[in-house]
Amino acid sequence: xxxxxxxxxxxxxxxxxxxxxxxxxxxxxxxxxxxxxxxxxxxxxxxxxxxxxxxxxxxxxxxxxxxxxxxxxxxxxxxxxxxxxxxxxxxxxxxxxxxxxxxxxxxxxxxxxxxxxxxxx
Amino acid sequence: xxxxxxxxxxxxxxxxxxxxxxxxxxxxxxxxxxxxxxxxxxxxxxxxxxxxxxxxxxxxxxxxxxxxxxxxxxxxxxxxxxxxxxxxxxxxxxxxxxxxxxxxxxxxxxxxxxxxxxxxxxxxxxxxxxxxxxxxxxxxxxxxxxxxxxxxxxxxxxxxxxxxxxxxx
Numbered sequence: 001x002x003x004x005x006x007x008x009x010x011x012x013x014x015x016x017x018x019x020x021x022x023x024x025x026x027x028x029x030x031x032x033x034x035x036x037x038x039x040x041x042x043x044x045x046x047x048x049x050x051x052x053x054x055x056x057x058x059x060x061x062x063x064x065x066x067x068x069x070x071x072x073x074x075x076x077x078x079x080x081x082x083x084x085x086x087x088x089x090x091x092x093x094x095x096x097x098x099x100x101x102x103x104x105x106x107x108x109x110x111x112x113x114x115x116x117x118x119x120x121x
Numbered sequence: 122x123x124x125x126x127x128x129x130x131x132x133x134x135x136x137x138x139x140x141x142x143x144x145x146x147x148x149x150x151x152x153x154x155x156x157x158x159x160x161x162x163x164x165x166x167x168x169x170x171x172x173x174x175x176x177x178x179x180x181x182x183x184x185x186x187x188x189x190x191x192x193x194x195x196x197x198x199x200x201x202x203x204x205x206x207x208x209x210x211x212x213x214x215x216x217x218x219x220x221x222x223x224x225x226x227x228x229x230x231x232x233x234x235x236x237x238x239x240x241x242x243x244x245x246x247x248x249x250x251x252x253x254x255x256x257x258x259x260x261x262x263x264x265x266x267x268x269x270x271x272x273x274x275x276x277x278x279x280x281x282x283x284x285x286x287x288x289x290x
Contacts, residue, residue: 094137098173100176101160104163108162
């Protein structure tokens with residue numbers, strides 16, 4: 001198990017050490033894409049992009065599926081988890097902020113009520 | 122994550138919705154149980170704003186908070202995180218009492234991020250919509266405002282921490 005995981009981490013490090021591969025992950029985070037489309041987007045040959053996708057696939061960051069003559073790439077389980085985790089962390093920051101905002105606003109409401117009563121007297 | 126669905130408050134606790142609207146745009150929504158003028162006050166008075174903007178659980182200390190809330194006015198927040206300090210600053214572009222605030226975030230290297238907050242009152246409650254528009258997709262992805270977690274760098278960090286935990290076994 002330890003050995004397996006170590007190998008997996010090595011593969012992930014290697015996969016992420018390259019700017020194009022990080023770009024491919026970001027791209028797939030928005031939408032699935034064919035290898036041809038990715039090659040065009042990153043201005044490289046089909047063979048070059050196939051190699052990059054192969055590295056990402058080995059790391060579990062990308063998965064591919066061939067339908068007819070087109071190989072479509074999408075985020076692998078690890079990539080998907082990371083995308084969701086990132087949005088979730090951002091949401092949690094704002095949720096925590098808004099919970100504190102609620103406390104401040106409740107206090108303002110109470111003050112306004114108290115002042116209102118005073119004015120009516 | 123549909124904004125309209127998220128904005129319907131549950132009776133006990135209000136939900137916070139986040140949606141990546143486009144490559145350059147993040148939108149956060151939340152309903153607050155108070156009229157817009159009170160919510161607006163909490164966003165525009167420094168002594169109130171500083172009480173909620175930095176959640177207590179985030180290990181950041183707000184050292185100072187200056188806000189000159191008028192068109193062309195500046196704001197500056199200084200935080201301490203462990204041994205270093207961070208500054209966030211910018212300019213208010215629009216200030217429409219109780220309904221709309223727009224400001225720039227100028228601390229990033231990749232150009233200005235524009236934050237637009239709208240306050241929509243309905244039956245004594247206020248729907249807050251906070252939109253961050255980044256200068257580029259890369260700026261959003263790299264988290265140039267500092268408030269944004271970094272996507273792939275965080276994955277790197279995660280892998281480092283997981284990697285070191287396996288080595289100790």
